[in-house]
Amino acid sequence: MKARLILSLISISFFLGVFSLPTYAQNQTAQDTTQTPQDSADVEQVVIYWSEKNAVGVNLNEVAFVNWNAGGNNSIAALFHGEFERNFKKKFTNWKNYLSFRYGLNSQQGQELRKTDDQLHFKTTFGYRADSVSNWYYSGNIDFRTQFSNGYKYPNKDAAISRFMAPGYLLIGVGTQFSHPDENFNAYISPVTEKSTFVLDQRLANEGAYGVEGAEYDDDGNLIKEGNKVRTEFGFLVTSDYKTQVFPNVNMNTQISLYSDYLNKFGNIDIDWQLNFDMKVNDFIKANIGSHILYDDDVKYKEDTNDDGELETLGPRVQWKQLLGIGFTYVF
Numbered sequence: 001m002k003a004r005l006i007l008s009l010i011s012i013s014f015f016l017g018v019f020s021l022p023t024y025a026q027n028q029t030a031q032d033t034t035q036t037p038q039d040s041a042d043v044e045q046v047v048i049y050w051s052e053k054n055a056v057g058v059n060l061n062e063v064a065f066v067n068w069n070a071g072g073n074n075s076i077a078a079l080f081h082g083e084f085e086r087n088f089k090k091k092f093t094n095w096k097n098y099l100s101f102r103y104g105l106n107s108q109q110g111q112e113l114r115k116t117d118d119q120l121h122f123k124t125t126f127g128y129r130a131d132s133v134s135n136w137y138y139s140g141n142i143d144f145r146t147q148f149s150n151g152y153k154y155p156n157k158d159a160a161i162s163r164f165m166a167p168g169y170l171l172i173g174v175g176t177q178f179s180h181p182d183e184n185f186n187a188y189i190s191p192v193t194e195k196s197t198f199v200l201d202q203r204l205a206n207e208g209a210y211g212v213e214g215a216e217y218d219d220d221g222n223l224i225k226e227g228n229k230v231r232t233e234f235g236f237l238v239t240s241d242y243k244t245q246v247f248p249n250v251n252m253n254t255q256i257s258l259y260s261d262y263l264n265k266f267g268n269i270d271i272d273w274q275l276n277f278d279m280k281v282n283d284f285i286k287a288n289i290g291s292h293i294l295y296d297d298d299v300k301y302k303e304d305t306n307d308d309g310e311l312e313t314l315g316p317r318v319q320w321k322q323l324l325g326i327g328f329t330y331v332f
Contacts, residue, residue: 053085054332059288059325079104079117079325094127094137094179103148114154117323118147125188127177139177141188141237143257145169146198153302159203161302167210168198171259173237186241193237195259197298198230205229211298231298235261249280271295276323284330290323 059079065072081102088095104117122144127137146169151162173193179186199205199212205227208214216225239257246252257272276290301317 049088049090051085051087051089053083055084055329056080056082057286057327057329059327061325073109075106075108077104077106077116079323079327091132092129094125094129094177096123096125098123101148111155112157115149115151117321118149118151119145120148121145125177127179135178135181137177137179138174139188139190140174141171141177141190141193141239143169143171160201161204161209163201163204166199166201166204168200170196170198171237175237184243188237188239190237193235193259195233195235195237195261196230197233199227200229202226202229211296233261234263235259235266246277251278251280252276253278265297268297269295270297281326284328285326286329287326288323292321292323294319 057080059081061077062075063072064074079102082100084099086097098121100119100121102117102119104115106114106116108114123142125139125141127139129135129137146165146167147162148164150160152159153161171193173190175188175190175192177186177188197211199210204210205212206215206223208227210231212231213228215223215227218224237257237259239255241253241255243251243253252275254275255273257270259270260266260268271293273293274290275292276288279287279289281287295316295318297316299316299319301314303314
């Protein structure tokens with residue numbers, strides 16, 4: 001059994017490791033069927049250290065018009081989403097694994113299919129505490145984010161402004177974690193965190209997108225040096241996660257991440273804040289209201305200021321995304 005646990009820990013290097021955990025959890029519950037009824041009273045209760053959560057769903061929005069005098073365009077939108085958790089807790093050890101995805105599409109009469117949401121997020125946090133009563137853990141954290149497909153500044157589809165791993169973000173650090181006994185609040189503080197920003201599309205890297213060092217050109221516009229595809233920072237990270245029930249069948253979840261680079265404008269904070277309200281209609285139909293705010297001083301806003309199709313690079317801006325959806329969610 002110990003060998004299985006070691007193999008599960010090693011598998012965290014890849015996403016497949018997350019999905020190997022349920023098998024181990026089931027094996028933990030197996031009992032010796034060879035024991036006699038007389039011995040059954042002496043058998044200790046089996047403790048399950050693994051817990052899991054799986055949720056997949058789709059939110060739909062559709063509008064259709066037939067002879068509608070006020071006018072309007074037929075449209076249909078779908079947002080596919082999923083969340084998976086594999087958590088291990090035993091006396092001194094606390095290991096949490098989280099994988100989520102979101103992908104949204106919109107089809108409207110008179111225009112091509114467009115992407116509305118795109119996110120892939122994986123996070124693992126391992127903690128070890130000195131005694132069984134403390135809520136503070138020595139902790140290590142890995143956080144990875146990217147997207148699935150190309151993103152565009154619609155209606156311009158000539159050149160993508162984002163792709164898979166352009167950008168991609170990887171944070172690796174060590175520090176301390178506070179975990180509430182009820183698992184409804186967690187805080188992680190890391191004074192030693194490396195942040196890597198990946199822009200693996202050379203055209204975007206040459207433009208200096210998402211904070212990487214752009215290409216160098218001579219006075220005639222000839223390329224001298226390609227842009228860097230990776231930007232590395234070293235700084236201070238604080239994250240927290242809080243869950244609570246605000247009303248019957250209404251749950252709130254807020255997550256915030258604050259990061260500042262020691263070597264480049266220390267005190268200038270990158271912000272990633274999500275706030276979501278989940279409203280349960282029944283076991284399958286649920287509604288969601290969400291807000292997502294981003295700010296990164298290295299990410300410059302681009303806008304078509306002259307209406308000529310050319311995007312001009314401006315300064316950093318606060319990014320905000322608001323979500324409202326109702327659909328089907330299956331939890332297993």
